[in-house]
Amino acid sequence: MSELTVDQAIIAQDLTKKFGTFSAVNNISFMVSRGECFGLLGPNGAGKTSIARMIFGFSPITSGTLRVLDQDIRISARQVKARLGVVAQEDNLDPELTVLENLMVYANYFRLPRNVARERAEEILQFMDLTEKADAVVDELSGGLKRRLTLGRALINQPELLILDEPTTGLDPYARHMVWHRLRQLKENGTTMLLTTHYLEEARQLCDRLIVLNRGTILEQGKPAALITKHVGAFALEIGVEPGLHGQLLSWGSPWLKASQRIGNDLILYSDQGQELAENLGLKIAKDHLRIGYQRLRPTNLEDVFLKLTGETLQGSEDETEG
Template sequence: MKNVIEAKHLRKIFGDFVAVDDISFEVLPGECFGILGPNGAGKTSTIRMLYGFSPMTGGILKVFGLPMPGCFRAVKARTGVCQQENNLDPDLTVIQNLEVFARYFDIPKAPAREKAENLLKFMALDHRREAKAIELSGGMKRRLVLARALINEPELLILDEPTTGLDPQSRHQVWDRLEALRGKGLSILLTTHYMDEASRLCDRLMIMDHGRVLVQGRPVDLIRKYAGHDIIEIVEPADVLKAHVRTQNLEYEDLGHRLIIYIHESGDRLYHEISDRYCTEGCIMRMATLEDVFLRLTGRELRE
């Protein structure tokens, strides 16, 4: 089967700032593909090119096998986009927001109404159908934006930070819905800052920084390869411990007040050794996560 998205050597330059610097990736049918990266990594610039919002500076981009931005209308008719900001029509009601959006896709009135009602049920918003969009809570607004992105029954759903700013309950509700959509075979592309979100939703992902792709792969494989199996974290490590670690041929990061050791097989033996001999508290062992991979690859300094 054809790739849903095929991007080759994609570049985007604003003036003298290179936002996206020669990236290549593809999204397979039915998969959820994630783009991760710190602020300013080029995530949003990348997906804006995907839905024809911004022209590419260079490279080749095909969506559903159609060249972009040339075929923007055909591509956008089959794509649902959930932008970072909740750009709902504040003066319109919940149901009107969906119906007005359906008109942009030339969906006739009766089917638009039916689709809108179904989507409101799916997003658990049917009890607020007559409320003005401006009166909704953050989580509800988000779900409405998501419902709106589905009004044209897209084959590809593009989500730019779908759960940023939501409370934990709302995030889980959004995740539930996205998982249900993926279960139905919808291809999803999402950007996120949240590693738990990426681990839970993404079949494959890439981590970007400074406009380039650092790594690409399945979350589990990336964790195994770049962070190992177990992590031992020691708060305020003693100098003797640091000296010991240095002699042991271990992968570690010394952050001053915190020591992080990456272990590729089971860390049990080492953990007992360290906790018995060097520290009685402030020493924990945990599973390696995507967050470890992310921080190792993109560094720990602030991006502002």
Template sequence: MTYHAGAQAIFAQNLTKRFGSFTAVNNISFAVSKGECFGLLGPNGAGKTSIARMIIGFSPISEGKLLVLDQDIHTHAREVKARIGVVAQEDNLDPELTVLENLLVYANYFRLPRNVARERAEEILKFMDLTDKAGAVVDELSGGLKRRLTLGRALINRPELLILDEPTTGLDPYARQTNR
């Protein structure tokens, strides 16, 4: 494993995650090149989510080295988070807000100017086939539509790196395959 500055979106070397005395991720090494689509496969409990959470800076690494977009996520959290998009395994939309409001609130985390946020939100709604649902309260959406919104929301900051944890959960076969 060699680190190539500027060429790798993720560089993980001897990455380990422990919860107390339990080792959830044991000494793994991998690199993801920029532009590459990289998947982690494994049964429930294999440690996929634990790896994703370290990459997005939600969980500190126990041992090893982890560079995300050439930065240490823990010393450069704000900078790295602005450049990545995240779809978590668990749904974390605001159920009381509408579809459009969820996108605008998320845009606000990235301090996007209001007009830019609106423009991108509309673009995302179109892309995810959710324009008709813009005014619908999230709580009333089906699981699949919520997932589509969560996927679209992750694009609001035009991320260089997208981390998707079980992205197709709840999507129907058509939505899984659609690639517009």
């Protein structure tokens, strides 16, 4: 066991989190190896934030065990937190202070000597492309710059493990790519990361492995590409057509089908031979003069996996409260 644990940044066993009678996280077990980027993917309310909060010792564990960086988080929270970097879902910067002051004040909480803090702060400003904004008051920064500072601030103690709770939610695409770029660089430098997200593209771009969560339980786990191959194949053919014809189309497509899914009037057919499927169906549809709203062939993504596993879209439960 000990040889195993050294290579693992996080070991969660039968982890459960209850709020009253509501189970936000239900008997979940997973491991995160050092150096990897591990994703928690799921819609709002799936339990991602609850898991992240237990890992950095904010939220007490209801039952199960959780070892973080080889220590029990319930017993050694301060020691573990000294080696973590946390980027919370909401920015919690000091709005009245400048960018540089934010880093310096945060360094204080890790008891970094002033000169070390100063040196690291300047490195971080450079890395995050914030040097020119060093003396700007945080309150006046844009959302994207605040986010970059939040991420930079989490690096002040040179963390072994970075916990990122929806790091790009609410950012515009440009700002999002800026953050992804930095995270990729950190990953290349060997920082272990735990990332929660409901953006599939984010999970695909950054995560080596991920678990798909829904309502506090693990639906599936593995590498993003492997999950796609396993559940839905390479292509998705979306067809807008009245539900009465779905059965007919399914039987026509069956030689090529890997899986299928209905959402309202849309039928989604998954296949590794997308082109053949589309051509053959197209011929049959034309021959029988079926009325088709639209037809689109596209590569599959994690959303399809999620849809396949739950019958729901990732954006489908926005109104549920986050645990």
